[in-house]
Amino acid sequence: MLFEHLDSMFNTRLSELGFTRYELGKTYLGYPLTFYLPKIMNNGPRLLLTAGFHGEEIAGPISLLTFINTCRKSYFEKFYMSFMPLVNPTGINRKIRNNVNNENPDAGFIRTGDPESFSQSKEGKILSDHMEEMVASSHDGMITLHEDNIRSPYGYTFTWEQSEHPTKFSYDIAETISKFFPLHPDGRLIDVVSVTDMVVNEGIIYNYNDGSFEDYLYQKGCKYCACPDIDQNRSLEYRVSANIEIIKTFLNFYEQI
Numbered sequence: 001m002l003f004e005h006l007d008s009m010f011n012t013r014l015s016e017l018g019f020t021r022y023e024l025g026k027t028y029l030g031y032p033l034t035f036y037l038p039k040i041m042n043n044g045p046r047l048l049l050t051a052g053f054h055g056e057e058i059a060g061p062i063s064l065l066t067f068i069n070t071c072r073k074s075y076f077e078k079f080y081m082s083f084m085p086l087v088n089p090t091g092i093n094r095k096i097r098n099n100v101n102n103e104n105p106d107a108g109f110i111r112t113g114d115p116e117s118f119s120q121s122k123e124g125k126i127l128s129d130h131m132e133e134m135v136a137s138s139h140d141g142m143i144t145l146h147e148d149n150i151r152s153p154y155g156y157t158f159t160w161e162q163s164e165h166p167t168k169f170s171y172d173i174a175e176t177i178s179k180f181f182p183l184h185p186d187g188r189l190i191d192v193v194s195v196t197d198m199v200v201n202e203g204i205i206y207n208y209n210d211g212s213f214e215d216y217l218y219q220k221g222c223k224y225c226a227c228p229d230i231d232q233n234r235s236l237e238y239r240v241s242a243n244i245e246i247i248k249t250f251l252n253f254y255e256q257i
Contacts, residue, residue, distance in 0.1 A: 001056070001091045002092055002093055002095075003031065003089040003090075003092045003093045005085060006061055006062070006065065006086060006092070007032075007034065007086055007089075008084070009065055010034070010036070010064075010065060010068075010085050010086070011034075013065070013068055013069060013252035014036045014068065014083065014241040015036055017068065017076060018038060018039050018040060018076075019036040019037060019038055019039065019083070019226060020036065020037050020038075020039050021034055021035075021036055022035045022036070022037065023035075024126050024127070024129070024130045025126035025129065025130075027088075027089055027090060027099065027122050027126065028089075028090050028099055028100045028101055028114070028122055029089075029100065031086075031089035031090060032089070033051070033081065033086075033087060033089070033123055033126050033127070034084070034085075034086060035083070035084045035130075035133070036082060036083040036084070036085075037082050038076070038080060038081070038082070039046050041080065042077065042078075042079075042080050043078040043080075043139050043230070044077075044078045044080045044254075045079055045080065045139075045140035045141060045254045046056065046080045046082075046136065046137055046138065046139040046140045047079050047080065047081050047082070047137075047138070047140055047141045047142065047143075047250075047251070047254070048081075048082050048083075048134065048137045048138035048141075048142040048143075048217075049064060049082070049083050049084075049085075049142070049143055049144075049247070050084040050085065050087065050142065050143070050145075050213075051063065051064050051084075051085050051086070051087070051144060051145040052085055052086040052087045052088055052090055052092055053087045053095070053100070053105045053106040053123075053146070053213070054088065054089075054098070054104075054105075054106065054146065055088045055090070055092040055094060055095060055096050055097060055142060056091070056095050056096055056097050056145075056147075056149075056232075057067070057145075057146055057147040058092065058095070058236070059145070059147055059230070059232070059236055059239035059240055059243060060085075060144075060145030060146065060147065060243065061066045061085050061086055061092070061145075061239055062221070062236070062240055063145055063239070063240045063243030063244055063247065064083065064085045064145065064242060064247075065143075066240055067083065067243075067244055067247050068083070069247075070244075071247075075095070075251055076119055077213070078254075078255070079254065082137040087105050087106075087123055087127075088105045090104070090240065098121070099121055099122065099123060099233020100257075101121075101122070103119070103121030103122065103123075103124075104121055104212075105121045105122070105123035105124055106124075106144075106212045106213050107119075107120070107121070107124070107210075107211055107212060108120030108121065108124050108211055109124060109127075109128065109211055109212060109213055109215065109216035110209070110211040110216050110219060111211060111222065119177070122211050127213060128155075131216075131220075134213075134217065135217060135220045135222070138206070138217050138222045138225075139221070139222065139223070140223050140224070140240065140254070141222065141223055141224040141225065141226075141250070141254065142224075142226070142228045143215065143223055143225070143227070143228070143246075143247065143250045144213070144214055144218055144226075144227050145228065145243050145246070145247075146227055146228065146229045146230075147229060147230055147231070147232035147239065148229040148230070148231065148232060148248060149231075149232035149233060151184060151189070151229075151231075152231045152232070152233040153181060153182055153231050153233070153234075154175070154181060154182055154183060154184040154231060155177040155178070155180065155181030155182070155183060155186075155203070155226060155230045155231055155242075156183060156184040156189070156200055156203045156204070156205060156226070156228075156229055157170070157173045157174055157177060157203060157204055157205070157226055157228040157229065158204075158205045158206075158208055158214065158225075158226070158227035158228075158229070159173060159204055159205070159206055159207075159225065159226050159227070160206075160207050160208075160214060160215065160217075160218035160222070160224070160225040161206075161207070161218075161223070161224055161225075162218075162221070162223055165206075166204055166206050168253070168256075169224045169226070169253050170204050170205060170206065170226075171202070171204070172249050172252075172253055173204075173226050173228060173250065174202055174203035174204050175240075175249075176245050176249040177203060177228055177230065177242070177246065178203060179242075179245070180230065180238070180241070181230055181231050181234075181242070182193055183202065183203030184200045184203060185200070186200055186201050186202065187199070187200060187240060188200070189205065201245075208236075212244075214227050214228070222255070226246075226250055228243075228246050230242050230243065230246075235245075
């Protein structure tokens, strides 16, 4: 099964790199929701890297795994990075967006106009029970890797910042996406699961209140959040290559501030 395979690979590699694995709780069918923290504290920016909220968006977890296997060692020395790579185990194994009970793990953290925000998945409830650790781990920034199989061939990114307008952080993420995918045209993008709509400008949907995990962390003070959505209809190898560059852009931002 795909989750078990990826879970084993993440555990092996992150253990080698000096991370401690925590099981935050059991999701449906007894699968663990895992979270990795460095054993040794450093004074670098506290950054949370996540993937696997939607089970069919498999490039995210594979990209994170490829990144930790190939990235330069200095990233682990400069940044206090934590990883949550496989949020939706049953969705990953069944290659479906939601979990096995048809609940969206990336919704319901804040109540909004979106119907999905009025209920929370089992994974979401586990994360909510550990929100103090999530907020602390993402104090300076977080990124979660997503994909979009509807708005092909475009790519775009949600970003959240503690400022009225997007800054270099948001534009850097969008620029990197544009090297692999045409950016979604400016204007309104209708969310297929929401009653609200989203404004896209230069490939960026900015400070959008959708009740997601990312939105919640932003509301709790996370300085910079990114949720890139890339075209799922490209090959897996191509999507992983794009995500690796997006992750590097995210991290390199902190080397410049």
